[in-house]
Amino acid sequence: MRTDLSDSFGIDFALFAFNYQPDVVIEVCKAGGLGVLGAVRFTPKELSEALDYIEANIGGRPYGVDVVMPAKTEAVAGMEVGEMHDMLEKMIPQEHRDFVESVLDKYDVPKLPSGEESTRDLLSWNDTEAREQVSISLERPDVKLIVNALGPPPVDVVQQAHQAGVRVAALTGRKDHALKQVANDVDIIVAQGTEAGGHSGEIATMVLVPEIVDAISRPVLAAGGIGSGRQVAAALSLGAQGVWTGSMWLNTVECGQSDIMYKKFHEAGSQDAVRSRAYTGKPARQLRTEWTDAWDDPSTPAPLGMPLQFMLCAEAQDRIRRAGKEELMGTPIGQLVGSFSEVRTVAEVIATMKADYEKAVASLPRLSTNA
Ligand SMILES: Cc1cc2nc3c(=O)[nH]c(=O)nc-3n(C[C@H](O)[C@H](O)[C@H](O)COP(=O)(O)O)c2cc1C
Numbered sequence: 001m002r003t004d005l006s007d008s009f010g011i012d013f014a015l016f017a018f019n020y021q022p023d024v025v026i027e028v029c030k031a032g033g034l035g036v037l038g039a040v041r042f043t044p045k046e047l048s049e050a051l052d053y054i055e056a057n058i059g060g061r062p063y064g065v066d067v068v069m070p071a072k073t074e075a076v077a078g079m080e081v082g083e084m085h086d087m088l089e090k091m092i093p094q095e096h097r098d099f100v101e102s103v104l105d106k107y108d109v110p111k112l113p114s115g116e117e118s119t120r121d122l123l124s125w126n127d128t129e130a131r132e133q134v135s136i137s138l139e140r141p142d143v144k145l146i147v148n149a150l151g152p153p154p155v156d157v158v159q160q161a162h163q164a165g166v167r168v169a170a171l172t173g174r175k176d177h178a179l180k181q182v183a184n185d186v187d188i189i190v191a192q193g194t195e196a197g198g199h200s201g202e203i204a205t206m207v208l209v210p211e212i213v214d215a216i217s218r219p220v221l222a223a224g225g226i227g228s229g230r231q232v233a234a235a236l237s238l239g240a241q242g243v244w245t246g247s248m249w250l251n252t253v254e255c256g257q258s259d260i261m262y263k264k265f266h267e268a269g270s271q272d273a274v275r276s277r278a279y280t281g282k283p284a285r286q287l288r289t290e291w292t293d294a295w296d297d298p299s300t301p302a303p304l305g306m307p308l309q310f311m312l313c314a315e316a317q318d319r320i321r322r323a324g325k326e327e328l329m330g331t332p333i334g335q336l337v338g339s340f341s342e343v344r345t346v347a348e349v350i351a352t353m354k355a356d357y358e359k360a361v362a363s364l365p366r367l368s369t370n371a
Helices: 004-009 022-030 044-057 081-090 094-106 127-138 155-163 175-183 205-215 229-237 247-251 259-267 290-296 308-323 335-339 346-370
Strands: 015-019 034-038 063-068 143-149 167-172 188-192 220-223 242-245 273-276 284-287
Touching: 015 022, 015 247, 022 034, 022 044, 022 346, 034 044, 034 143, 044 063, 044 127, 063 127, 081 127, 081 308, 094 308, 127 143, 127 155, 143 155, 155 167, 167 175, 175 188, 175 205, 188 205, 205 220, 205 229, 229 242, 229 346, 242 247, 247 259, 247 335, 247 346, 273 290, 273 335
Parallel strands: 015 034, 015 242, 034 063, 063 143, 143 167, 167 188, 188 220, 220 242
Antiparallel strands: 273 284
16 A cells, blocks of 8 residues: 555555554564654653664664644743643642542552652653654654644744654644644644544544545545554545554554553443543543543543643552552543454554455445446
């Protein structure tokens, strides 16, 4: 499945894959797609190490890095990170802290053992750290794509990438937002439907992709609910130059999920991927759990804005995971989860996808003749 866009990257399958595990990125690239490392969980130092690891294993193939620079956030652009963290901490109301503890108490979730640190609670979804991540990434010769979520990337960041000869893609769930991204000179628009895992809008992929393809004159990647060769064929029929995928990689060996999470994926139906503000404060599609139910109950405190909600809940999430409290354990994931079956390697998943794509395309003339 080659397109002008995949040819321009020198890859042989127009499959773009988002994941935060370097091993998934490596395997996607080796199988002919373009892996994109989600950087939001990494500190700048961790990101450099991850990029070293990718480059030691990728054999000079092109890959990408995804940063998150939200257009609307409580974080302040340009502020020193420690200072920003202290300021944001003070914005979290006691009522919300009490609510988190009450849910943890209800499920007997123990505290972390003394000395064990919780996950970084202010992820790199702030202008200061995301810019540092962009600069680190642009120093790497094999990074050929920078991707941004949650709004148009700032014009000077787009220019910085272009000066380094690197293209910029950005995710959007609406046509009017896509137009703003084009105005900021973004090269590739990822039209992401509501089916998608993670932050998502309200418009379905089937409607959104042709709407954006018709509205702009830049290549579009279709995203949201794409995990099979048939869905790739559908995306290309809608005018996309390739597909951007996320959820499907969670069900792979290289993603390294816990056994509990793989089991939960296999038990879930598409209806169990709900759009909730419980995780980050912005609507994000995720596995429905008793944790999301607690936050989505209108009688409980409303989730905070970004990045406060994640800061509020980061340690609670660590406690839940450590205690293996299955009913509270979740992750961002899309409606595709309903189709997940056994865990396979990335290479196996891509081989199946390619074969299914060929089959789907070959069956179309026959179907239309019969119609
Ligand atoms: C676990 C998870 C985390 C995600 N985190 C990010 C992120 O940090 N940055 C980003 O641009 N997109 C993120 N996304 C969205 C994906 O990039 C992608 O747009 C989406 O998964 C596509 O829809 P699909 O899940 O139906 O494949 C995430 C998705 C998942 C499932």
